[in-house]
Amino acid sequence: MISSINVNIPPKPARSYPIVIASGLLKNAQEWIAEYCHSGKVVIISDDTVAKMYGELLCDNLQASGYQVELIIFPSGENSKNIATKTAIEEEMFAFGCDRHTLCVALGGGVVGDMAGFIAATYMRGMDFIQVPTSMLAMIDSSVGGKVAVNSSYGKNNIGAFWQPKAVIMDIDLLKSLPKDQIINGFFEAVKIFLTCDGEHFEFCESHLDLILALEEKSLIKVLQKAVALKAMVVEIDEEERNLRMILNYGHTIAHALEKLSKYVIMHGFAVGLGMLIEAKVANLLGLLADTDFIRVSKFLSRLDINTSILKSYDNQSIIAAMRGDKKNLNQETVLVLLTGIGSVKNIDNKVAFPVAESVIAEALDYVRTSSLG
Numbered sequence: 276m277i278s279s280i281n282v283n284i285p286p287k288p289a290r291s292y293p294i295v296i297a298s299g300l301l302k303n304a305q306e307w308i309a310e311y312c313h314s315g316k317v318v319i320i321s322d323d324t325v326a327k328m329y330g331e332l333l334c335d336n337l338q339a340s341g342y343q344v345e346l347i348i349f350p351s352g353e354n355s356k357n358i359a360t361k362t363a364i365e366e367e368m369f370a371f372g373c374d375r376h377t378l379c380v381a382l383g384g385g386v387v388g389d390m391a392g393f394i395a396a397t398y399m400r401g402m403d404f405i406q407v408p409t410s411m412l413a414m415i416d417s418s419v420g421g422k423v424a425v426n427s428s429y430g431k432n433n434i435g436a437f438w439q440p441k442a443v444i445m446d447i448d449l450l451k452s453l454p455k456d457q458i459i460n461g462f463f464e465a466v467k468i469f470l471t472c473d474g475e476h477f478e479f480c481e482s483h484l485d486l487i488l489a490l491e492e493k494s495l496i497k498v499l500q501k502a503v504a505l506k507a508m509v510v511e512i513d514e515e516e517r518n519l520r521m522i523l524n525y526g527h528t529i530a531h532a533l534e535k536l537s538k539y540v541i542m543h544g545f546a547v548g549l550g551m552l553i554e555a556k557v558a559n560l561l562g563l564l565a566d567t568d569f570i571r572v573s574k575f576l577s578r579l580d581i582n583t584s585i586l587k588s589y590d591n592q593s594i595i596a597a598m599r600g601d602k603k604n605l606n607q608e609t610v611l612v613l614l615t616g617i618g619s620v621k622n623i624d625n626k627v628a629f630p631v632a633e634s635v636i637a638e639a640l641d642y643v644r645t646s647s648l649g
């Protein structure tokens with residue numbers, strides 16, 4: 276089964292693109308590449324873990340179809356996602372003779388997609404690129420929407436651009452080789468979008484969790500398609516995160532602070548899981564989220580092995596200080612997306628992030644730190 280969801284980026288239809296979800300897409304790359312590569316030249320950017328598994332397969336396949344292909348590999352992990360790695364990859368691209376007509380293919384998880392996308396956004400002032408996500412997290416979230424970036428010593432993703440891919444090619448066969456923690460890591464982003472936008476699908480996740488995590492095809496596709504379609508809808512309304520798109524950052528304000536403090540040891544999805552719990556508690560303390568809904572959120576997240584004990588390593592002051600660098604903040608006030616129920620957030624004319632007093636954030640941190648969850 277092949278499904279395709281379109282991301283329509285106004286006002287220029289030329290920037291709209293399909294998200295194709297199916298089995299066997301990687302081994303049949305020659306069937307889709309021709310539509311996007313007009314120069315005959317392709318640069319594949321990947322990391323050393325993914326390249327070992329799929330790099331050669333994709334290269335051989337494209338070369339056999341007559342393309343000139345270069346595979347550029349960098350060390351896997353969030354700690355590689357920096358400007359030095361970007362520069363090193365660009366040097367290799369110049370040496371290979373890439374020009375702005377070369378097609379860039381991001382083959383990998385979120386780090387690869389963010390890195391290759393940011394290179395595509397700036398190399399010779401912009402080249403076309405395709406996302407070929409290989410992780411659950413990249414499929415459910417990061418390959419869609421055109422946020423591309425590297426980290427700086429000041430925080431996560433804070434040097435970047437909005438640069439939409441020409442297509443997102445999701446080969447669901449690739450998920451089968453992933454360990455369970457990687458599946459859960461990506462699944463947190465589906466939980467995020469359902470918690471904020473779609474209570475019915477959150478309920479589906481509650482009742483089908485085991486099947487989803489076991490990658491049972493029908494449940495997996497339902498979650499993947501819906502998560503991606505909701506994200507596409509948000510991006511179509513607010514591509515550059517001026518208002519509504521901040522909804523996609525629910526749980527991320529605290530997550531990014533914890534990732535930075537842990538030097539990126541904590542996995543992104545797990546940090547988002549913990550961030551969602553703490554940010555739900557903030558909404559609960561502010562009287563926006565009923566106790567019953569907060570308990571439902573916390574019970575569900577506890578089934579996903581989130582680890583609250585990491586909070587014991589950092590005091591409130593350090594976490595709150597790290598949150599002050601968040602990209603959403605306005606006039607040095609920390610803003611958060613606030614749940615008002617399962618599937619809804621505080622929303623005033625598409626404004627979805629609101630200043631929260633640091634004392635309330637501290638209280639929520641204390642509550643989760645001392646809770647028995649995790």
Ligand SMILES: O=C(O)C(=O)C[C@@H](O)[C@H](O)[C@H](O)COP(=O)(O)O
Nearest residue numbers: 416417420422431432520523524527
């Ligand atoms: O696409 C978005 O918008 C998101 O916020 C999705 C997030 O889940 C994703 O992790 C994103 O990469 C975070 O970007 P950032 O700009 O908040 O660092």
